[in-house]
Amino acid sequence: MNNKFETDAIRTQIERSQFLEHSVPMYLTSSFVFDDAEDMRASFAEEKERNIYSRYSNPNSSEFVEKVCKMEGAEDGFAFASGMAAVFSTFAALLNSGDHILSARSIFGSTHSLFTNFFPKWNIDHSYFRIDALEEIDNLVTKNTKVIYAESPTNPGVDILDLEKLGEIAKKHNLILIIDNCFASPYLQQPIKFGADLVIHSGTKLMDGQGRVLAGVTVGSKELIDTIYRFSRITGPALSPFNAWVLSKSLETLAVRVDRHCENALKLAEFLEGHEGINWVRYPFLKSHPKYAIAKKQMKAGGCVVAFEVKGGIAAGQHFFNAIRLLSLSANLGDSRTIVTHPASTTHSKLSPEERLSVGITDGMVRVSVGLEHIDDIINDIDQALS
Incomplete structure (x- = not known):
C-alpha cells in the first residue's frame, strides 16, 4: 500500500520486540550476539542481512534511514554523526586522487573549507559555477570531473537553483549529481525527482527541529550508497543509536x-x-x-x-x-x-x-x-x- 508522506513518517518502524511496544525502543548497544559459529561467519561474510556492530548498522539508525529514503524516493542510505560528516564521507568515498568537483559557488562555509583547504592535499580539485549561470557548467567540465554539487535553497542567501536543469547537465556528462537538501527538508522538495543521484541532509536542522542532536544522512541509489557505506563502516562516522531514535521520532512531526x-x-x-x-x-x-x-x-x-x-x-x-x-x-x-x-x-x-x-x-x-x-x-x- 502506498501511503502519504505524513503516514510513512509515523508508521515506518522496525520490527517490534517480544514486548510488543507501541513506541520504538532505543537499542543502546555497541554490538550484537550470534546464535553459533556458523551464524557469526555467515553474518561477517554478508551472506545474510543482520546487525553486527553499531558502527555498521543499528536498528534505530536503520529505521531513521528507511524513513528518509521513503520521503526522498531513494533506494538506500547511511546515517552520520553530523551533516558535515555526511558531506565529507560522501565525497571521500566516491572520489579518487585526480578527480574534479563542480560546485555551485553558494555553499555552506565548512563545505567550502573542505574543498579549498583539505581536498587539495589529496589532489582533488574543484571549480565553482555561478548559481545564476548554469549554462557555464558545460565549459567547466573536464575529463576528470566526477561530481556536480549544489545546495538549493542556498546557505545563507536562500537563492534557488534549477534542479531539473542540473539533472539534465549531469546526465549529459555522465556525472554524479549531489544535492544538499537541508534547507528544504524532504517534505518540501525531493531532488531525486529532478535527476539527483544523491541527497544529503544535516539532520541537525529541520529533521530534528528542536536543536537537540547532531546528525547527517545521505540517501540515493543503492550502488552509490554501497560505496559510501563500505567507506563509512571502516572510517566510523556513524550516527549514534540514541540520536537516531530522537530523529526518527522527530520525523513523525516534520x-x-x-x-x-x-x-x-x-x-x-x-x-x-x-x-x-x-x-x-x-x-x-x-x-x-x-x-x-x-x-x-x-x-x-x-x-x-x-x-x-x-x-x-x-x-x-x-x-x-x-x-x-x-x-x-x-x-x-x-x-x-x-x-x-x-x-x-x-x-x-x-x-x-x-x-x-x-x-x-x-x-x-x-x-x-x-x-x-x-x-x-x-x-x-x-x-x-x-x-
Whole structure:
C-alpha cells in the first residue's frame, strides 16, 4: 500500500520486540550476539542481512534511514554523526586522487573549507559555477570531473537553483549529481525527482527541529550508497543509536512543523519587504524573489529561512543584533526557536570578504531561521531591533 508522506513518517518502524511496544525502543548497544559459529561467519561474510556492530548498522539508525529514503524516493542510505560528516564521507568515498568537483559557488562555509583547504592535499580539485549561470557548467567540465554539487535553497542567501536543469547537465556528462537538501527538508522538495543521484541532509536542522542532536544522512541509489557505506563502516562516522531514535521520532512531526515554519517565514518576509530599515529581503516564495517561478515548480513551500540586509552597514547590523530581546543569536537553523545569525562573522567567516561578496553575503546580511513562536512576537522583536 502506498501511503502519504505524513503516514510513512509515523508508521515506518522496525520490527517490534517480544514486548510488543507501541513506541520504538532505543537499542543502546555497541554490538550484537550470534546464535553459533556458523551464524557469526555467515553474518561477517554478508551472506545474510543482520546487525553486527553499531558502527555498521543499528536498528534505530536503520529505521531513521528507511524513513528518509521513503520521503526522498531513494533506494538506500547511511546515517552520520553530523551533516558535515555526511558531506565529507560522501565525497571521500566516491572520489579518487585526480578527480574534479563542480560546485555551485553558494555553499555552506565548512563545505567550502573542505574543498579549498583539505581536498587539495589529496589532489582533488574543484571549480565553482555561478548559481545564476548554469549554462557555464558545460565549459567547466573536464575529463576528470566526477561530481556536480549544489545546495538549493542556498546557505545563507536562500537563492534557488534549477534542479531539473542540473539533472539534465549531469546526465549529459555522465556525472554524479549531489544535492544538499537541508534547507528544504524532504517534505518540501525531493531532488531525486529532478535527476539527483544523491541527497544529503544535516539532520541537525529541520529533521530534528528542536536543536537537540547532531546528525547527517545521505540517501540515493543503492550502488552509490554501497560505496559510501563500505567507506563509512571502516572510517566510523556513524550516527549514534540514541540520536537516531530522537530523529526518527522527530520525523513523525516534520510535516506539521515545517508547515508552520513556512507560514511564519512567509509572513515575516512580507513584513520585511515593506520595512524602511532594510535594503532588500529574500525568501523563495516571495514573488520578488528572482527564482520565484523555479521555487514554486520544485518546492511545496518556501522553507524556514529568510535573508535580508540591514541599512547602515556593520554598525547598524551590530546594533540590530544587540537589540534583539526574544529571539536567539545562534548559528543553527531549523529549530523550533527563531534564530538570528550574522553569516559574515559566523557561518561564513572563513571566507575572504571578496569570496563572501561573490555569493551575495554582505556585512549587513542577516539570516533568520523562523521558528514556531507566534508570528506576532517574532515580527515585533525584529521590528523593535530594526527601529
